[in-house]
Amino acid sequence: MSFQQVSLELAIGFLENCKLFAGTLLFSLPLGLLIAFCSMTKFKPLSFVTKVFVWCIRGTPLMLQLFVVMYVPGLLGGPPMRDRMFAALIAFVINYACYFSEIYRGGIESIPKGQYEAGQVLGLTRTQIFSKIVLLQVIKRIVPPMANEIITLVKDTSLARVIAVSEILMVAERFSGKGIIWPLFYTGAYFLLFSGLLTILFNYIEKKLSYFN
Numbered sequence: 001m002s003f004q005q006v007s008l009e010l011a012i013g014f015l016e017n018c019k020l021f022a023g024t025l026l027f028s029l030p031l032g033l034l035i036a037f038c039s040m041t042k043f044k045p046l047s048f049v050t051k052v053f054v055w056c057i058r059g060t061p062l063m064l065q066l067f068v069v070m071y072v073p074g075l076l077g078g079p080p081m082r083d084r085m086f087a088a089l090i091a092f093v094i095n096y097a098c099y100f101s102e103i104y105r106g107g108i109e110s111i112p113k114g115q116y117e118a119g120q121v122l123g124l125t126r127t128q129i130f131s132k133i134v135l136l137q138v139i140k141r142i143v144p145p146m147a148n149e150i151i152t153l154v155k156d157t158s159l160a161r162v163i164a165v166s167e168i169l170m171v172a173e174r175f176s177g178k179g180i181i182w183p184l185f186y187t188g189a190y191f192l193l194f195s196g197l198l199t200i201l202f203n204y205i206e207k208k209l210s211y212f213n
Helices: 003-040 044-058 062-075 084-109 113-121 126-163 168-176 182-208
Strands: none
Touching (some): 003 044, 003 084, 003 168, 003 182, 062 084, 126 168, 168 182
16 A cells, blocks of 8 residues: 555544544533532432442443443343444543543632632622632642543543544554554654644643632
8 A cells, every 4th residue: 555545544543533532522521520519419329329430430441441332232132332433432421521520529629618708708609609719720720630631531542443443543553464564653643743732732721820829
């Protein structure tokens, strides 16, 4: 195969990684916040169930979760999962939502109680206190761990190949089996470039939020 053909297939494969990355962020960020609120609620049964669920997801490999989402519904007599990208998206969203929920929870609980009390003295409602006083401080505190998880997500998208999603690493492996080695180095370059751009972006965001220091 020509250099152009291989490069095109690698680019198409990386587009699958990008789609999985974007879809995971789109759904897991708000879902993670919801899970965080459920784990922090004073309604003990909901809090307990949520914490156990998060513990199970964080304590098992993402690869195993991909297999469960892809194959277990069919094995239990339900409709089989036919769309492999959709199965990967479900597994990634659930996994990363649980990780994000712990980051949200840690950020919210790190805000001193005096901040809430100051808002109450000013006559603000709980919603106003959270949106006008707490939220920006939480964002400042969670940006570094969020950045770390999001950059990890870039690399984790390559795990989708275990359920035969044709992402870039799977494409590169196919070519390496034919004796063409350089696509593996191209794959590393794609991931390095994407991670580097995200690092620059998050460094910029951190500097913009530095007025809280």
